[in-house]
Every structure is written in structure tokens, then in C-alpha cells.
Amino acid sequence: MSVIHLTWNTGVNNADLDRLRAGDAVELNGRVFSFRDATAARLTRALDAGEPIPVSLENQILYAVGPSPPKPGQIIGSAGPTTTARMARFLPTLFAAGVRAVIGKGELHGDEMSGFVKSGAVYFAAIGGLGALLAKQISSADVAGYEDLGPEALYSLEVSAFPAVVIIDRTGRNFHETARVQWRRR
Amino acid sequence: MIREIDVATLRDTVARLIVEANYNIPDDILQALRDAVAREESEIGRRTLEQLVRNYEVAAAERLPVCQDSGVAVVMLEVGQDVHWSGGSFQEAIFEGVRDGTKSGYLRWSVTGDPTRMLKPAGGDAPAVIHVDLVPGSDVKITFASKGFGAENMSALKMFVPADGVAAITQFVLDTVDRAGANACPPIIVGVGVGGTFETAALLAKKAVLRPLDVRHPRPDLCRLEAELLERVNGLGIGPQGLGGRITALGVNIEVYPTHIAGLPVAVNLGCHSTRRISASL
Numbered sequence: 018m019s020v021i022h023l024t025w026n027t028g029v030n031n032a033d034l035d036r037l038r039a040g041d042a043v044e045l046n047g048r049v050f051s052f053r054d055a056t057a058a059r060l061t062r063a064l065d066a067g068e069p070i071p072v073s074l075e076n077q078i079l080y081a082v083g084p085s086p087p088k089p090g091q092i093i094g095s096a097g098p099t100t101t102a103r104m105a106r107f108l109p110t111l112f113a114a115g116v117r118a119v120i121g122k123g124e125l126h127g128d129e130m131s132g133f134v135k136s137g138a139v140y141f142a143a144i145g146g147l148g149a150l151l152a153k154q155i156s157s158a159d160v161a162g163y164e165d166l167g168p169e170a171l172y173s174l175e176v177s178a179f180p181a182v183v184i185i186d187r188t189g190r191n192f193h194e195t196a197r198v199q200w201r202r203r
Numbered sequence: 204m205i206r207e208i209d210v211a212t213l214r215d216t217v218a219r220l221i222v223e224a225n226y227n228i229p230d231d232i233l234q235a236l237r238d239a240v241a242r243e244e245s246e247i248g249r250r251t252l253e254q255l256v257r258n259y260e261v262a263a264a265e266r267l268p269v270c271q272d273s274g275v276a277v278v279m280l281e282v283g284q285d286v287h288w289s290g291g292s293f294q295e296a297i298f299e300g301v302r303d304g305t306k307s308g309y310l311r312w313s314v315t316g317d318p319t320r321m322l323k324p325a326g327g328d329a330p331a332v333i334h335v336d337l338v339p340g341s342d343v344k345i346t347f348a349s350k351g352f353g354a355e356n357m358s359a360l361k362m363f364v365p366a367d368g369v370a371a372i373t374q375f376v377l378d379t380v381d382r383a384g385a386n387a388c389p390p391i392i393v394g395v396g397v398g399g400t401f402e403t404a405a406l407l408a409k410k411a412v413l414r415p416l417d418v419r420h421p422r423p424d425l426c427r428l429e430a431e432l433l434e435r436v437n438g439l440g441i442g443p444q445g446l447g448g449r450i451t452a453l454g455v456n457i458e459v460y461p462t463h464i465a466g467l468p469v470a471v472n473l474g475c476h477s478t479r480r481i482s483a484s485l
Contacts, residue, residue, distance in 0.1 A: 042247070085271045085311040094309055095262075095271040100353050100386050123353070123386035124445060144254055144444055145353060145388040146477040148270040149262040168271075168311050180254075182247070182446060193385055196447025200245060200440030 020044055020180075028076025029117050034139050037183045039190035043141065045179040049080040049120065050161065051172040053099060057107035059163055060171075064110050071162025071171055074114040080176075081121035083168035084158070085148070093158040093174070095148030098122035101140070105129035112136035120181055124193045133185045140185035142193075154179040205287050206341035208485055210296035213288070213343075216483055217300025217331075220347040221276060222308035224479040225268045228259045231416045232392075232478060235453040239390060239443075248448030252390070255443070255476055270477045273310035274349040276301045276331040277409065285341040294333060301330045313352075334406060343485035348413050354391060354473040357383030360405055363467035372397060372469050373432060379471040380436050380452065385445025388475035390453045392416070393436060396470040398460040408472035411456040413480050420457055429455050 023033055025047040037043070050072060052060070063070050081101050085094025101121030108119065109132045117138055122145035125133070133140055143151060155174050162171040184192045236256050243249045262269040278297055305312055316328040359379045363371045376395055383391070394412025396404040419426045432455040442448025453476070462468060 040247075083271060083311065083313075085268050085273070086309050088267070088309045094311070095268040097271055099272065100356070102386060103356075122388070122444070124384045142385070142444065142446075144251055145385075146270045146351075146475055147254060147258045148272075149265070149267040150254065150258045152267070168313075193445045196245075196247075196442065196445070197384070197440045200442055200447040200449070202438035202440065 022046065029078055034117060034137070035187060037139055037186050038188070039183050039186045039192035039195065041183040043181050043183060045120070045141070045181060046177050047078070047175070049078045049174050049176055050074070051082045051084070051174060052079050052104065053081060053083045053169040054103055055166045055169040056163060056171050057104040057111070059166070061107040061110045064114055070114070072173070074111060074116050076115055076117050078118045078120065079111065079116055080174060081119065084152070084172070091152070093152050093155050096152045096155055097148035098143040098145055101125060102129060105132070108132050109136070112138050125185065126191070126194070130185055130191055134187070134189040137187050139183060139187060141181040142184045143179070143181045151179065204341065205285055206283070207287050207289055208343065209290040210288050210293055211290055212485060213293065214296040214300040214303070216345065216485060217278065217297050217347065218304035218307065220345065220481050220483055221301055221304035221310065221349065224347055224349050224481040225273050225308060225310055226266050227263050228269055228477060229415065229480055232453065232476065233259055235416050236390070236476065239450040239453065243443065243448050243450045245442055245446070245448030247446045248443040248450060251443040251446060252450065268308070268310055269479065270351060271311055272351040272353065273305065273313055274351040274479070275314060277348040277350050278331050279334045279346040279410070279413070281336045281338050281344040283340040283342045284337050286343060297331050297333055298329060305330070345483050345485070346413060347481050347483070349479040351388070351475055351477065354383070354387040354475040357387045358408070358470070358472045360401070360468070360470040362401065363469055364465065365467055367467055369428065371467070373435070375469050376432055376455070376471055377435060377439065379473070380441070381439050383473055384441055387473045388477065389441055389445060390443055390450045390476050392474035392478050393432070393452050393455040394472040394474060395432070395455065395457045396472070397457065397468070398462040399468060400462070401468055403460055404468035404470035405472070407458040407460055408470035411458040412472045412474040412478065414456045414458075416454040425457050425459065429457055
């Protein structure tokens, strides 16, 4: 199985996202911003009210994660993905603010998915419960905002060779849906 | 003969268990994942299972939390009725143990004091859910679990009626797993609780999901139903992490209890592949 390497600096390149197809295995290299329930709610509230947010989301990638505290000598504690669907209602606002892709885990269907397709956003799933290994693919972790939210703070994370699978691509295919149909016993 | 136990012993045991549970996946689950690598037909599924096994090996070797979601502490105790607890509050000792272990083990604090989120700040956290069964004798057995919420959120309970029967139990299990899909972090463990009252069914399902995979139900008919449900769940095609494949679940465990002649409560509690549990005796 071949792996597509996706690398970006300040923002993700549109043409790179265009090339991805549902089911592609990828390795991600670049900066992502973390978000969870409380982070997404606060970002969305600020954006809706026209108030400033701590970082620009233009051409950015969000990672649904709330890491464990680092042990001495660690950059970050365990840092696997959390369920994306819990934050789905906030995503249209975050897409409008410039978010181009989301890394998380779990399924998105119906309205949750159509938001991605309408905005041309890509959904990557990382492996849930891979926290100890995925922490090793994060080379820096800094709080970029909302520090009071603790594990739900907005972190700026540098990821390298971070493994994921394309679930929703820009053509509107959903790999969770097609994979299940392919493997279901009738 | 009354046996005196200082609650400090309970506190220190809980503090040790929460750390060990979060660093070391139970042997039976790790073995089931290794076996699943050999049985999974989908390439992406196999690769996913291999990475999960590697994650557990690295977490154990380097003493790291297997998952950032160290969950809600579920503490189930069988307490001999001849035990007397001294030195403080039994419940507070468990809470203290959870607080101590969470801190010393660098585990994420994942509990909010107020589920409605209306209190700000939400203080006074009770960071554990505690279930006590009183049994004859003077022994104490603790089963500790760190229950992550990816799978917990996808659990379900339904009050059926007697005429619905085993067919309804089967369909409800399949529907719950299918709806959960990748969200429950498959390959999952399926705990099914049948009988009692509304809350009994849920507690039975929790006990079922925490039963080791190599322990089958002693009743032959239920043991067969467990095997049949596992095969049908694995026919759903969800596969490891919902990426498609044959291994959606590692096991289906059923627990039953007598119920009303008018009822058939059924609860399905899902456990992710990282269903962290550990036992100890005092």
C-alpha cells in the first residue's frame, strides 16, 4: 500500500488537497491546530460575534485532540484523535474562517459530511487509541490560545510523518461508507 | 469475625490501579489483537491492527498512557460483609486514589464536575463511578476500569417486552454496533446486559464489557449466543477503525439477571479496543 506524503508550511496547498482520494493512506507534515468540544464552541462563538480568535485559520488544518500532560522529557503526552462528530456542528463556521482539512476519528455522514463537500474540505482519520505512538510524530506543542481550557486548549502542533487515511475527499466520497459496503456479509 | 481495613489502603491501591490500567492493556485484549492480525482479510485493517499492537507494546515499555482519553474511572468492588472500613470515608478514599494516580501517572483529567456545564468553574469533582456488591466473607475484590467515552457515547439501552425475545436482543446489538461504526474505536468489545430493571441492565452491560475475553458465559445457551452475536457483528464489515474488514469486535459478552414478567430490558455497552481494566484484592 503506497503512502502519500502531504507537506505544508504556513498553510495547506489547495492543489495538494485536490489530488487526495478517499481511502488514500497519507503521512502529514506541517503545523496543525488542536480542537475539541470546548475549543470549537469558543472559536465559533467568537467568529459568530465578529470577535478576534487567537490564530488565523486561513488554509489551516485542525486536529481533534486533547492530549495527556507530558511526562518530564516529553514534548506532549499521549495524543491520539478524538471523535470528530461531536464538533461537527461547529465545522461550517470554522470552514468559513478558512479551515481546509480536519484530522480526527470516527464517522461523518449526512449534513456533517455535506459541510465538508460544500467547503471543499478534506477529512482525515487518524487511528483512535494510538496515543502513545502518535505523540512521537509531534515535534513541537505550544498553547496558541484558550489556555484555561486545559487539555482542550488551542495547541499549535508540528506533526511529521503523522499517519492518517483520507475519509472524505473533495469529490464527496466517504471511505467509511464505501469500505463498509465492500466488506459487509449479506 | 470483623476485618478492619484502613481506607488509606484502598486509596493507595486505586492510585496504583489507575496508572497500571492506563499503561498496560490487559493480556487477553492484546492477545486477541495479535490473533486478529492473522485473521483480518483487509490490508488496511491488518495494518491498523498491527499499529494498535505496536502502540500497546510501546506504551507498556515506556510507561505511557495507551490513549490520551484516560476516561472515567469505574470502580467495581465486591466487599465482604465482614469488612469494616476505618480511617476516613470509603468513597473519598477512592476519589483521592483516582486524583493521586491521575497526577502521578501523567493522565489527562477528563471529568467535569458539572455535566450540564452551567456551573463555572465546575468544582467538587467526583472523579469516579463506584459500584459496590456486598458478598459473604471478609475479602475485597476491586475491578478498576478507565472507560473512554468514544465507545461509551455509542452505547444504548432499550426496554423491550417478553414477546420480542432473543431476536430483538440480537437486532439491538447489531443496530447499536452498526450505528457506532468507527466512533467506538473498533475492534470493540460488546457488553450486553439483559434483565433486571432499567438501571440493572446498564450495570450488567458494564460488567459484561469488563469481563475478560477468554472467559465465556457458563450457561451453554448464552455462550452460544455470545459466539453467534460475535460472528454477526463481524459480518457488518466495519472492520478496524471503520476502514473495512472482518474484525469489528474482539468479543461479545452477555450478563443476565431475572426481570419482571412484563419486561425485557436490554443494554449494550461498547468498549473500545483499549478497554482498560485491572483487578486487585485487599
